[in-house]
Amino acid sequence: MGEDGDIIACVIDIGALRSLPYFSRLKEAELREVARLVQAVTLTRGEVLLTGGEPCPGLYFVVSGSLKVFQVSPEGREQVLMVAGPGQSFNDVPVFDGGPNPASVEALEPSAVGLVPKEAIEDLVRRYPEVARGMLQVFARRLRLLVSLVTSLSLLSVEGRVGQVLLTFSDTAPQPRPRLRVSQQDLAAMVGTTREVVARSLRALEEAGAVRRLQTEIEVVDRKRLAEMVEQAFK
Amino acid sequence: MGEDGDIIACVIDIGALRSLPYFSRLKEAELREVARLVQAVTLTRGEVLLTGGEPCPGLYFVVSGSLKVFQVSPEGREQVLMVAGPGQSFNDVPVFDGGPNPASVEALEPSAVGLVPKEAIEDLVRRYPEVARGMLQVFARRLRLLVSLVTSLSLLSVEGRVGQVLLTFSDTAPQPRPRLRVSQQDLAAMVGTTREVVARSLRALEEAGAVRRLQTEIEVVDRKRLAEMVEQAFK
DNA sequence: ACTCAGCCGCTACATAAGTCACTGTCACGC
DNA sequence: GCGTGACAGTGACTTATGTAGCGGCTGAGT
Numbered sequence: 001m002g003e004d005g006d007i008i009a010c011v012i013d014i015g016a017l018r019s020l021p022y023f024s025r026l027k028e029a030e031l032r033e034v035a036r037l038v039q040a041v042t043l044t045r046g047e048v049l050l051t052g053g054e055p056c057p058g059l060y061f062v063v064s065g066s067l068k069v070f071q072v073s074p075e076g077r078e079q080v081l082m083v084a085g086p087g088q089s090f091n092d093v094p095v096f097d098g099g100p101n102p103a104s105v106e107a108l109e110p111s112a113v114g115l116v117p118k119e120a121i122e123d124l125v126r127r128y129p130e131v132a133r134g135m136l137q138v139f140a141r142r143l144r145l146l147v148s149l150v151t152s153l154s155l156l157s158v159e160g161r162v163g164q165v166l167l168t169f170s171d172t173a174p175q176p177r178p179r180l181r182v183s184q185q186d187l188a189a190m191v192g193t194t195r196e197v198v199a200r201s202l203r204a205l206e207e208a209g210a211v212r213r214l215q216t217e218i219e220v221v222d223r224k225r226l227a228e229m230v231e232q233a234f235k
Numbered sequence: 236m237g238e239d240g241d242i243i244a245c246v247i248d249i250g251a252l253r254s255l256p257y258f259s260r261l262k263e264a265e266l267r268e269v270a271r272l273v274q275a276v277t278l279t280r281g282e283v284l285l286t287g288g289e290p291c292p293g294l295y296f297v298v299s300g301s302l303k304v305f306q307v308s309p310e311g312r313e314q315v316l317m318v319a320g321p322g323q324s325f326n327d328v329p330v331f332d333g334g335p336n337p338a339s340v341e342a343l344e345p346s347a348v349g350l351v352p353k354e355a356i357e358d359l360v361r362r363y364p365e366v367a368r369g370m371l372q373v374f375a376r377r378l379r380l381l382v383s384l385v386t387s388l389s390l391l392s393v394e395g396r397v398g399q400v401l402l403t404f405s406d407t408a409p410q411p412r413p414r415l416r417v418s419q420q421d422l423a424a425m426v427g428t429t430r431e432v433v434a435r436s437l438r439a440l441e442e443a444g445a446v447r448r449l450q451t452e453i454e455v456v457d458r459k460r461l462a463e464m465v466e467q468a469f470k
Numbered sequence: 471a472c473t474c475a476g477c478c479g480c481t482a483c484a485t486a487a488g489t490c491a492c493t494g495t496c497a498c499g500c
Numbered sequence: 501g502c503g504t505g506a507c508a509g510t511g512a513c514t515t516a517t518g519t520a521g522c523g524g525c526t527g528a529g530t
Contacts, residue, residue: 071386073469079389081382093382096375102382125368132367133360139374140331146381147316147328147337151306153388154314154427158517183477192389197517199479215526216477234308235488393487418507432487434509450496451507470518 016063016114019087021138025130037120043067043107050105056094058117062086065111069103070189078189082145083108089138095121108186153192159201160233161191163226166211170220179217205229251298251349254322256373260365272355278302278342285340291329293352297321300346304338305424313424317380318343324373330356343421388427394436395468396426398461401446405455414452440464 014031017023023034043049043065050060052071062084069090070080081103084090093102095118124131152161165187170178182190188198202218205211210226212219220226249266252258258269278284278300285295287306297319304325305315316338319325328337330353359366387396400422405413417425423433437453440446445461447454455461 071382071390073386073390074466075469077390077470079386081385093375093378096371097379099379102379125371126364129361129364129367132364132371136331136360136367136370136374139371139378140328143328143374143378143381144332144334144337146378146385147306150316150381150384150388151308151314153385155306155308155312185477194518195478196480196519200517203479213478231309234310235312420507429488430508431489431510435487438509448508 013063016061020061020089021087022061022089022131022134025134026128030128034116034120034124037117039115039117041113041115043111043113045107045109047107048104049107049113050091050101050103052102052104053100056091056099056101056118058115059089059092059095059121060105060113060115061089063112063114065113066108067105067111067113068108068186068189069105071103077194079192080186080190081149082142083190092135092138155235156230157233157235158191158193158197159204160230161193162187162198162201163205163210163230163233165190166205166218166220167223167226167230170223170226177219177221179214179219181217183216248298251296255296255324256322257296257324257366257369260369261363265363269351269355269359272352274350274352276348276350278346278348280342280344282342283339284342284348285326285336285338287337287339288335291326291334291336291353293350294324294327294330294356295340295348295350296324298347298349300348301343302340302346302348303343303421303424304340306338312429314427315421315425316384317377318425327370327373390470391465392468392470393426393428393432394439395465396428397422397433397436398440398445398465398468400425401440401453401455402458402461402465405458405461412454412456414449414454416452418451 014028014035017031017035017038018026023031026034040063041049049067064086066083066085067090068080069082069084070078072078082088082090084105090105091101091103094100125135152164156164166180169180173179184195184198184202188195191198202211202213205226206213208225208229210220210222210229212221249263249270252266252270252273253261258266261269275298276284284302299321301318301320302325303315304317304319305313307313317323317325319340325340326336326338329335360370387399391399401415404415408414419430419433419437423430426433437446437448440461441448443460443464445455445457445464447456
C-alpha cells in the first residue's frame with residue numbers, strides 16, 4: 001500500500017519554502033531554521049497520503065506534482081475539495097483547531113510534498129506575526145473558494161459546474177487554446193457527480209461549440225460561449 | 236428600505252466583546268480600546284445588512300438575535316452559508332483578502348450587531364499575536380463547517396441533508412424534546428433546495444418516526460432514528 | 471504481438487428532485 | 501365579521517440526474 005509514502009532525508013529547498021505564502025515574509029536565516037524541521041515525502045500516482053478522520057501529523061505543502069483533497073461517501077462516491085499544486089498547502093485546518101484530518105489526500109501524479117510538524121507551526125505563529133498574517137490570508141482565500149464551491153453545487157446544474165471548472169482552469173492556463181488533462185472520473189468528483197453525467201455535459205458543451213473533446217483532454221475552444229453556457233445553467 | 240440599518244451611538248458592552256473568540260484573550264484596557272472603535276447596528280426582521288459583491292466595510296459580530304449569510308442565484312434561489320448567532324462573527328473573510336463581501340446577510344429576527352472597521356482589525360492583528368491566533372482558530376472552524384456543507388450537498392440526498400440540519404440543531408438545544416423554529420423556506424435555503432421538497436422530506440422523516448411536524452415548528456422525537464435515516468441517505 | 475487495465479462514448483432505463491397549481495390554516499388589521 | 505398575507509400540505513407532472521450495460525480505443529507490460 002505504501003501508506004505513508006517514502007520519507008527522504010531533509011532535502012527541502014529554501015526556495016520552495018519561500019514560494020509559500022506562509023513563509024514568503026521570513027528572512028533567510030529564519031527560512032533555514034524552518035527548513036530543518038521539514039520532512040520531504042515523495043508519492044507515486046494514486047498513492048494515498050492522508051485519510052480523513054485520522055489524527056493530524058501536521059501541515060503539508062506541494063513541492064512538485066499535484067494532489068486531490070477529497071471526501072468519500074460510504075458508497076464510494078468522492079467529492080474533491082481542492083486540487084493542490086506546487087506552492088499550495090493543505091491539511092492546515094486541523095493544525096489550528098486540533099481536530100482530525102478533515103479529508104483524504106491522494107496524489108494525482110508523481111509528486112513531492114513537504115511536511116511541517118504541528119508543533120513547529122504553532123511555534124512559528126507565536127514568534128512571527130508575519131507568518132500569522134500569511135496564514136490568515138491563505139485561509140481567507142480558501143474560505144472564498146469553498147463558498148463558491150458550495151454555491152455552485154447548490155445553484156448550478158451539473159453542466160454549469162463542469163463549465164465553471166473549465167473556465168477557471170482556462171484562466172490559469174493562458175495559452176491560446178487551453179487544454180485540460182483530467183480524467184472524467186476526477187472531473188466528476190470535482191463537480192460532485194458521476195462520470196457518465198460529466199460525459200453528457202461535455203457532449204452538450206461540445207455541441208454548443210464551447211469546447212472540444214480530444215482523447216483524454218478537453219480543449220476550451222470558445223471561452224465566451226462557455227461563460228454564457230454557465231450563466232444559463234443557474235437554477 | 237432601511238439599507239444600512241440604524242447606527243446607534245457606541246454602546247457596545249465590553250462583555251459582548253470578551254465573548255468573541257477573537258478578543259477573549261485581550262486584557263481589560265485593550266478591550267476598552269477596541270470597544271471605542273466598534274459601531275453598533277440594530278436590524279428588524281428581514282432587514283438586509285450586507286449585499287454580496289459590494290465593498291467590505293469591516294467585520295461584524297452578533298450581539299443578539301440571529302442572521303443568515305447566503306448567496307442568491309439570478310433566478311432568486313438562495314443558499315445559506317451560515318446562520319450567525321450571538322458571539323459569532325461574519326464577513327471576516329474580505330477583511331483579510333481585500334475582496335468584496337462574499338455573501339449577503341439578512342436578519343432572521345430583530346437583531347443587534349457590532350461592526351469593527353477593517354483598519355482596526357488589521358491593526359489589532361499586527362499588535363496582538365493572541366488576536367491572530369484567535370482568528371486562525373475561528374477560520375479553521377469555519378473551514379471545517381464549509382467542508383461538511385460541501386460534502387453533504389454532494390454526497391447526501393435532500394432528505395439526508397434536512398435530517399442533518401435537524402440533528403446538528405438538536406445538539407445545540409439539549410432539551411428532552413428539541414424543537415426547531417424555521418420556516419420551510421429558510422430550511423430549503425439551508426439545504427439547497429425548494430420548499431416543496433423540504434415538505435416532502437419532512438413528511439418522510441415523520442412517517443419514519445424520527446420527527447414530528449407542528450404548525451411552524453419541527454420536533455425531534457427520536458434522535459437515534461433520525462441519525463439512522465441520515466446514514467441511509469448517502470449516495 | 472498479445473492481454474489487460476483504464477478511460478471514454480453511448481443508449482436505455484429508473485428515480486430523485488424540481489415545478490405547478492391548488493387548498494387549508496393561522497394571525498393580523500380593518 | 502371579512503379580507504389579506506405568510507406559511508404549510510399535497511397530488512400530478514416534467515426534467516435533471518443517476519444507473520446499468522456494452523463496446524471500443526489506447527498505452528503499458530509480458
